[in-house]
Amino acid sequence: xxxxxxxxxxxxxxxxxxxxxxxxxxxxxxxxxxxxxxxxxxxxxxxxxxxxxxxxxxxxxxxxxxxxxxxxxxxxxxxxxxxxxxxxxxxxxxxxxxxxxxxxxxxxxxxxxxxxxxxxxxxxxxxxxxxxxxxxxxxxxxxxxxxxxxxxxxxxxxxxxxxxxxxxxxxxxxxxxxxxxxxxxxxxxxxxxxxxxxxxxxxxxxxxxxxxxxxxxxxxxxxxxxxxxxxxxxxxxxxxxxxxxxxxxxxxxxxxxxxxxxxxxxxxxxxxxxxxxxxxxxxxxxxxxxxxxxxxxxxxxxxxxxxxxxxxxxxxxxxxxxxxxxxxxxxxxxxxxxxxxxxxxxxxxxxxxxxxxxxxxxxxxxxxxxxxxxxxxxxxxxxxxxxxxxxxxxxxxxxxxxxxxxxxxxxxxxxxxxxxxxxxxxxxxxxxxxxxxxxxxxxxxxxxxxxxxxxxxxxxxxxxxxxxxxxxxxxxxxxxxxxxxxxxxxxxxxxxxxxxxxxxxxxxxxxxxxxxxx
Numbered sequence: 001x002x003x004x005x006x007x008x009x010x011x012x013x014x015x016x017x018x019x020x021x022x023x024x025x026x027x028x029x030x031x032x033x034x035x036x037x038x039x040x041x042x043x044x045x046x047x048x049x050x051x052x053x054x055x056x057x058x059x060x061x062x063x064x065x066x067x068x069x070x071x072x073x074x075x076x077x078x079x080x081x082x083x084x085x086x087x088x089x090x091x092x093x094x095x096x097x098x099x100x101x102x103x104x105x106x107x108x109x110x111x112x113x114x115x116x117x118x119x120x121x122x123x124x125x126x127x128x129x130x131x132x133x134x135x136x137x138x139x140x141x142x143x144x145x146x147x148x149x150x151x152x153x154x155x156x157x158x159x160x161x162x163x164x165x166x167x168x169x170x171x172x173x174x175x176x177x178x179x180x181x182x183x184x185x186x187x188x189x190x191x192x193x194x195x196x197x198x199x200x201x202x203x204x205x206x207x208x209x210x211x212x213x214x215x216x217x218x219x220x221x222x223x224x225x226x227x228x229x230x231x232x233x234x235x236x237x238x239x240x241x242x243x244x245x246x247x248x249x250x251x252x253x254x255x256x257x258x259x260x261x262x263x264x265x266x267x268x269x270x271x272x273x274x275x276x277x278x279x280x281x282x283x284x285x286x287x288x289x290x291x292x293x294x295x296x297x298x299x300x301x302x303x304x305x306x307x308x309x310x311x312x313x314x315x316x317x318x319x320x321x322x323x324x325x326x327x328x329x330x331x332x333x334x335x336x337x338x339x340x341x342x343x344x345x346x347x348x349x350x351x352x353x354x355x356x357x358x359x360x361x362x363x364x365x366x367x368x369x370x371x372x373x374x375x376x377x378x379x380x381x382x383x384x385x386x387x388x389x390x391x392x393x394x395x396x397x398x399x400x401x402x403x404x405x406x407x408x409x410x411x412x413x414x415x416x417x418x419x420x421x422x423x424x425x426x427x428x429x430x431x432x433x434x435x436x437x438x439x440x441x442x443x444x445x446x447x448x449x450x451x452x453x454x455x456x457x458x459x460x461x462x463x464x465x466x467x468x469x470x471x472x473x474x475x476x477x478x479x480x481x482x483x484x485x486x487x488x489x490x491x492x493x494x495x496x497x498x499x500x501x502x503x504x505x506x507x508x509x510x511x512x513x514x515x516x517x518x
Contacts, residue, residue, distance in 0.1 A: 004083060004289030007282060008090035015138050015280040016060045016099045019051050021297030022215040023277045027304045030189050030249040039487060040247030046448040047275060048304040053453035062276045063386050063398035063452040064142035065100045068122035073135040078286055080126050087124060091116050098388040098397040102472055112471025137212050137281035144403040145274040148186035150178050151204065154266040160509040166266045168517040171196055172227060178270035179235040179251055180509050183502055184244015185403050185427035187274030187449035191253035195269040197261035203269035210255035211273055224256045234512060238505045243449055244427060246501045276450040334377025335421040337441035343488050345495045349445055351484040354463060355379040359402060361474035362467060363410040372466040375418035382407065382425030384473025394462040398452035401426040412436030424486055428498030437492050444490035458484040
């Protein structure tokens with residue numbers, strides 16, 4: 001299998017940069033259901049543009065290229081040890097070429113390996129089968145949606161839904177609650193895989209394996225197919241919407257699998273996946289290692305507008321700034337307190353000037369240390385970009401937002417300590433940050449999760465970088481931007497779109513309390 005490494009490299013590139021056809025059609029269907037003159041419609045327009053840009057530029061759809069997870073079926077007699085070596089080499093090459101972000105971090109030291117290799121990474125599952133070919137499937141599932149995975153042990157008491165028993169109706173309640181608790185932090189509109197039964201480990205594994213099913217397939221179990229259809233219809237009645245902005249489309253797909261369990265245990269495991277549903281597969285010739293067939297339809301030429309053969313439409317975030325009565329406001333950094341206090345939830349802010357990335361490692365550091373640059377009036381961007389370096393310097397290859405709620409323990413204190421005026425991320429933040437925004441005069445701007453190419457286009461220059469010892473995703477990048485658009489979802493007047501949507505969706509969740517499946 002001399003060409004196996006090249007085949008795996010090509011699989012990684014295709015998975016990272018080109019959303020499959022079945023996923024594109026699901027996104028197109030969601031767009032058709034959403035009012036385009038709303039924040040969620042605006043977000044879906046940006047997602048549509050980003051999908052096309054990623055394919056055209058062969059760059060990552062989302063900057064968080066996740067934990068590469070391979071499921072491989074081989075005939076008897078194939079050397080899996082050599083196959084694993086080739087996979088490692090292909091992963092290293094894809095990382096070096098900017099198709100994967102270096103995401104493998106030592107859990108004790110925090111050190112990033114820099115090449116996506118390390119203990120347990122990438123994830124590779126081998127299984128033998130009686131077919132002649134080698135089947136390789138890959139999923140790139142980012143940390144934002146991975147953090148919204150959830151597991152239930154039945155019976156349980158669920159917020160808004162009451163008691164969930166050990167039956168199909170209890171399972172129904174768990175799945176609805178899983179969608180509710182994700183809100184916009186998992187980059188909705190999303191897809192979910194559900195595993196019923198097993199133990200805590202195999203239940204999650206079964207849930208993630210459901211994500212390898214095709215979006216339009218039919219569950220062989222009549223009961224589970226009814227459950228999938230019910231969840232897809234009713235989860236969209238929660239009003240969470242794309243990015244948690246409120247709206248008609250919260251879920252784009254639901255797949256459920258079942259396995260046996262111990263008498264004492266009844267687990268329902270949910271694997272949540274963002275709209276950037278990156279999974280692909282190939283059949284490989286066991287003699288040469290060449291790809292003989294792609295297992296999922298290519299997205300090339302399939303528009304997320306209506307699913308037909310057409311060029312992907314171009315949509316710019318600021319074009320719909322009047323949605324919901326909002327304004328378009330152009331600001332240049334550093335930003336004054338007066339400018340920030342003039343903003344209201346729903347406004348679309350178009351930023352120019354310098355902004356600074358900052359994630360978990362930087363926020364922890366800044367609690368006890370001074371910043372390497374003056375942050376008075378500055379913008380902090382919750383982002384771990386994909387970066388490449390050549391003789392001309394650093395270049396941004398992908399730069400969408402990360403989930404902000406992880407920084408909730410730090411953000412309010414850091415805002416006040418350094419005079420930061422704006423925080424950009426996705427999914428919103430909590431009450432501590434909201435209070436600090438109000439007291440200090442700050443604002444939270446929600447960028448569109450996964451729109452890594454759209455935002456990379458807005459970054460005109462890498463001015464400098466600090467804390468490279470934290471690794472590329474966690475370093476503090478100083479970026480010169482122009483036309484960087486995001487929506488005000490938490491303002492300096494105590495208003496939070498995220499809190500409002502969560503409260504509204506909680507009220508809507510309660511309507512599903514009564515039994516449906518007997």
